[in-house]
Amino acid sequence: MAYDIHRIRNEFPSLAVTDNGKRRVYFDNPGGTQVAKRVMDRMQDYFIHMNTNGGGAFITSRQSDALMDEGHAALADLVGSSDPGEIIFGQNMTTLTLHLSRSIGRTLSAGDEIVVTRMDHDANVSPWLFMAEDHGLKVRWMDFNPETFRYDQDALDRVLTPKTKLVAVNYASNATGTVNDIRSISRKAHEVGALVFVDAVQFTPHFVTDIKAIECDFLACSAYKFYGPHQGLIWGKRDLLEAYTPYKVRPATKSLPGAYETGTQSHEGMAGTLGAVEHFEWVGSEMGAGGSSRRERIISGFNVIAEYERELGRRLIRGLKHIPGVTIYGLTEDVDLVDRVPTVAITKEGVHPRHMAESLGDANIFVWDGHYYAIEVIERLGLTEKGGMLRIGLGQYNTIEEVDDLLDHIETAF
Numbered sequence: 001m002a003y004d005i006h007r008i009r010n011e012f013p014s015l016a017v018t019d020n021g022k023r024r025v026y027f028d029n030p031g032g033t034q035v036a037k038r039v040m041d042r043m044q045d046y047f048i049h050m051n052t053n054g055g056g057a058f059i060t061s062r063q064s065d066a067l068m069d070e071g072h073a074a075l076a077d078l079v080g081s082s083d084p085g086e087i088i089f090g091q092n093m094t095t096l097t098l099h100l101s102r103s104i105g106r107t108l109s110a111g112d113e114i115v116v117t118r119m120d121h122d123a124n125v126s127p128w129l130f131m132a133e134d135h136g137l138k139v140r141w142m143d144f145n146p147e148t149f150r151y152d153q154d155a156l157d158r159v160l161t162p163k164t165k166l167v168a169v170n171y172a173s174n175a176t177g178t179v180n181d182i183r184s185i186s187r188k189a190h191e192v193g194a195l196v197f198v199d200a201v202q203f204t205p206h207f208v209t210d211i212k213a214i215e216c217d218f219l220a221c222s223a224y225k226f227y228g229p230h231q232g233l234i235w236g237k238r239d240l241l242e243a244y245t246p247y248k249v250r251p252a253t254k255s256l257p258g259a260y261e262t263g264t265q266s267h268e269g270m271a272g273t274l275g276a277v278e279h280f281e282w283v284g285s286e287m288g289a290g291g292s293s294r295r296e297r298i299i300s301g302f303n304v305i306a307e308y309e310r311e312l313g314r315r316l317i318r319g320l321k322h323i324p325g326v327t328i329y330g331l332t333e334d335v336d337l338v339d340r341v342p343t344v345a346i347t348k349e350g351v352h353p354r355h356m357a358e359s360l361g362d363a364n365i366f367v368w369d370g371h372y373y374a375i376e377v378i379e380r381l382g383l384t385e386k387g388g389m390l391r392i393g394l395g396q397y398n399t400i401e402e403v404d405d406l407l408d409h410i411e412t413a414f
């Protein structure tokens with residue numbers, strides 16, 4: 001069975017919305033995707049049938065608790081864990097990272113070192129800078145190569161020392177789109193006894209996530225970037241989560257995942273995030289190899305999606321390369337497309353990125369401009385004073401025609 005873009009698009013009700021007859025083109029996906037129908041159905045069903053708080057002795061509460069358990073199990077399957085207790089839900093990736101960093105920080109002491117990077121979104125930088133400030137830690141910065149948009153082979157070696165306790169690194173850049181080799185980063189970090197915290201927010205929407213294969217200790221992502229509701233989650237190794245002290249009000253329980261899920265959670269959000277996983281399963285069953293387990297169906301869904309998105313990305317990058325004055329900040333060779341997500345950041349000579357975004361916006365083509373919190377990346381590329389870059393982010397429901405419309409606009413409108 002092949003990828004059927006028409007069936008995919010039918011799964012996203014918002015794609016049918018028009019403005020004075022004009023279609024909307026969503027290339028703003030890295031900032032948040034459109035929401036799959038299964039997500040909305042799950043959320044509506046939650047509100048109608050089981051809307052209440054947890055732990056009660058009545059049917060709605062029991063059903064709600066069961067659905068939350070199912071949500072944790074589904075997200076464990078999404079990241080490749082066999083332990084639903086290792087999934088911590090929360091408001092978003094930023095809030096969860098700030099939250100967990102307090103617990104990790106308590107185990108560190110003055111003189112210990114941490115590594116953050118120049119490629120990361122600030123949500124995987126500032127929480128660790130605060131932690132360093134609170135506990136007197138030394139911060140070392142891992143730099144990327146602004147010519148290749150990757151880390152050099154020895155980039156981590158240059159900053160890793162026997163005192164390193166944590167390496168915070170992104171799986172895929174929200175600016176350049178580069179996908180990093182997390183397994184080799186994890187192996188090097190573990191050799192000196194450091195933990196690895198992976199920001200997978202931009203990776204998870206596009207590829208199979210497998211925490212065992214990349215050998216990390218923590219992995220964070222956001223459901224609203226993979227066609228779900230506004231919610232974040234962190235996967236963490238059970239023994240680590242159990243060893244830390246969670247910041248939690250009494251009667252604080254140490255049992256996972258509740259230990260780190262503070263206050264009343266977004267139950268409807270968990271229901272919706274479960275729906276997002278079910279969407280990927282549906283793609284895998286209907287258009288891919290399918291499978292007998294949820295994890296297998298998820299993997300087969302991502303396999304067909306990744307192939308489709310790679311073709312779209314190839315067309316976009318090839319087209320951009322032919323437009324005079326356009327610079328692409330990221331991997332552009334066909335052979336390198338496996339090492340990037342289809343998020344493409346560009347500038348066009350003589351045109352401010354905001355002006356490009358506005359002009360595209362007038363044509364109902366949605367793209368982001370600026371720094372999108374990749375503060376260090378934009379600074380490293382020397383683009384802070386120039387308005388950053390225009391970011392075109394493709395997703396599973398975008399079409400070749402939409403890509404061609406965008407290319408045509410960038411070539412001719414300014």
Ligand SMILES: Cc1ncc(COP(=O)(O)O)c(C=O)c1O
Nearest residue numbers: 092093094121123174201222232
């Ligand atoms: C790579 C990356 N990390 C972290 C975040 C922050 O995620 P959240 O909005 O869930 O806090 C984003 C959001 O754009 C992101 O792109």
